[in-house]
Amino acid sequence: MSQRDVKQRIDSVKNIRKITSAMQMVAAARLRRAEQRIAALRPYAGAIRRMTRQAAEAAGGEVAGNPLLAQRESESNVAIVLVTADRGLAGAFNSQIIRAGLRAAEDLRAEGKQARFYATGRRGVSSLVFRKLEPVGQYVGFTERPAYANAREIAEDLMAAYVDGQVDRVEILYNGYISPLTQEVRREVLLPLQRATIDEAIAQAATEPSHPGHEHHALVDYEPEPGVILQRLIPDYVEISVYRALLESSASELGARMTAMRSATDNASEVIEDLTLEMNRARQAEITQEIMEVVAGAESLV
Amino acid sequence: MARATFQVEILTPEGEVFNEQVEMLSTRTAVGSIGVLANHTPLLGLLEPTELRLYRSESEIVRFAQGEGYIQVGENRALVLVEEAIAPQDLDEQDLREKLRVAEADVASAEEGSEAQRRAIRDRRRWQAFLEVSGSSGG
Numbered sequence: 001m002s003q004r005d006v007k008q009r010i011d012s013v014k015n016i017r018k019i020t021s022a023m024q025m026v027a028a029a030r031l032r033r034a035e036q037r038i039a040a041l042r043p044y045a046g047a048i049r050r051m052t053r054q055a056a057e058a059a060g061g062e063v064a065g066n067p068l069l070a071q072r073e074s075e076s077n078v079a080i081v082l083v084t085a086d087r088g089l090a091g092a093f094n095s096q097i098i099r100a101g102l103r104a105a106e107d108l109r110a111e112g113k114q115a116r117f118y119a120t121g122r123r124g125v126s127s128l129v130f131r132k133l134e135p136v137g138q139y140v141g142f143t144e145r146p147a148y149a150n151a152r153e154i155a156e157d158l159m160a161a162y163v164d165g166q167v168d169r170v171e172i173l174y175n176g177y178i179s180p181l182t183q184e185v186r187r188e189v190l191l192p193l194q195r196a197t198i199d200e201a202i203a204q205a206a207t208e209p210s211h212p213g214h215e216h217h218a219l220v221d222y223e224p225e226p227g228v229i230l231q232r233l234i235p236d237y238v239e240i241s242v243y244r245a246l247l248e249s250s251a252s253e254l255g256a257r258m259t260a261m262r263s264a265t266d267n268a269s270e271v272i273e274d275l276t277l278e279m280n281r282a283r284q285a286e287i288t289q290e291i292m293e294v295v296a297g298a299e300s301l302v
Numbered sequence: 303m304a305r306a307t308f309q310v311e312i313l314t315p316e317g318e319v320f321n322e323q324v325e326m327l328s329t330r331t332a333v334g335s336i337g338v339l340a341n342h343t344p345l346l347g348l349l350e351p352t353e354l355r356l357y358r359s360e361s362e363i364v365r366f367a368q369g370e371g372y373i374q375v376g377e378n379r380a381l382v383l384v385e386e387a388i389a390p391q392d393l394d395e396q397d398l399r400e401k402l403r404v405a406e407a408d409v410a411s412a413e414e415g416s417e418a419q420r421r422a423i424r425d426r427r428r429w430q431a432f433l434e435v436s437g438s439s440g441g
Binding site: 037040041043044045047048051054055058067147148149151152156159160161163164219220221222223224226228229232233239240243 | 313314315316317318331332333336343344345346347348370372374376381383385386413416417418420421425
């Protein structure tokens with residue numbers, strides 16, 4: 001390579017480094033906000049638990065009869081929800097979810113069951129479409145910043161499919177957020193909702209600080225009766241689970257992108273260093289060549 | 303004369319949107335419209351989508367488009383726990399109209415008596431209520 005070619009390559013790698021380092025910083029800033037959104041959900045989830053406890057106590061503790069809690073005898077149709085990102089450039093973030101989802105579907109097929117895919121994020125949707133596994137539900141355009149309304153839409157689709165008998169079980173696969181550097185693939189059963197989930201929520205609420213009006217429930221007015229309120233609280237647990245999965249996935253996506261962009265930036269720096277060495281060597285060779293030519297010319301005159 | 307006040311906290315899954323002393327709160331439960339004043343009797347209610355109004359005073363009113371949720375009143379405090387509480391100026395009327403159109407189509411196309419239809423009816427009611435809030439803000 002000539003000196004000029006090397007110089008051009010150095011300039012282009014420097015441009016790439018500028019882009020990857022900007023993307024790294026953007027991902028880091030958004031990751032902080034994504035972590036704040038995870039924290040912002042906690043007080044709401046806690047308040048839902050306390051209201052469940054109050055309504056359950058007033059209603060005589062009975063949550064049975066809700067169709068979301070009903071376990072099916074044969075689970076021939078299983079919905080698999082893949083939570084991926086709209087964008088790539090995030091390492092193995094998307095591919096590990098898609099791979100886990102395809103494997104889960106194969107396992108189900110081996111048991112004689114049918115998998116129906118639902119996917120969030122353009123990456124998951126397009127991968128499934130490419131494999132001719134068109135997802136029944138497709139949700140895109142929000143993966144970096146999911147709103148509760150997005151989670152509600154997905155959860156309501158799933159709950160309606162479950163109650164109307166199109167699916168007998170619903171599982172969700174997402175990247176759980178551990179730290180900016182670490183994500184883990186999680187697989188959870190969303191439906192049927194486990195009785196234990198509600199019972200644990202009620203038990204946990206008992207240990208949390210009290211809230212207005214709870215001490216005197218004999219005197220509390222209920223609008224409408226507590227049993228109805230309790231039935232309405234149950235689907236909230238499914239919505240909150242979906243929302244939490246979307247939030248964790250968005251934090252994981254940003255963490256993965258930040259890490260991927262940091263190593264791309266580091267790689268670019270290394271390449272620049274190597275190329276600079278190469279350029280210096282080329283320049284040195286050229287100078288040496290010129291000196292030799294001058295010396296040779298001088299010698300021929302002697 | 304200024305009326306007695308009480309603390310109102312509005313909490314959504316995306317965080318707290320309001321936490322202040324007010325003279326009155328007005329909203330709608332599954333049973334009907336309610337107004338809550340200071341020292342209200344303890345209450346636990348299901349909230350339906352509507353315009354939530356918080357009266358800092360008779361003339362100063364904070365308004366939100368409020369989604370489904372719960373209200374808990376006691377010890378001179380109120381907790382409003384809702385899926386959404388959106389300031390009227392943040393509502394996108396065109397987007398709401400589109401959502402309402404989809405919900406109406408879903409109500410019509412879903413099987414009679416199915417969960418899918420009940421869900422579409424809930425969506426329709428929510429977007430209608432939000433559109434009314436958006437319309438009454440003049441924006």
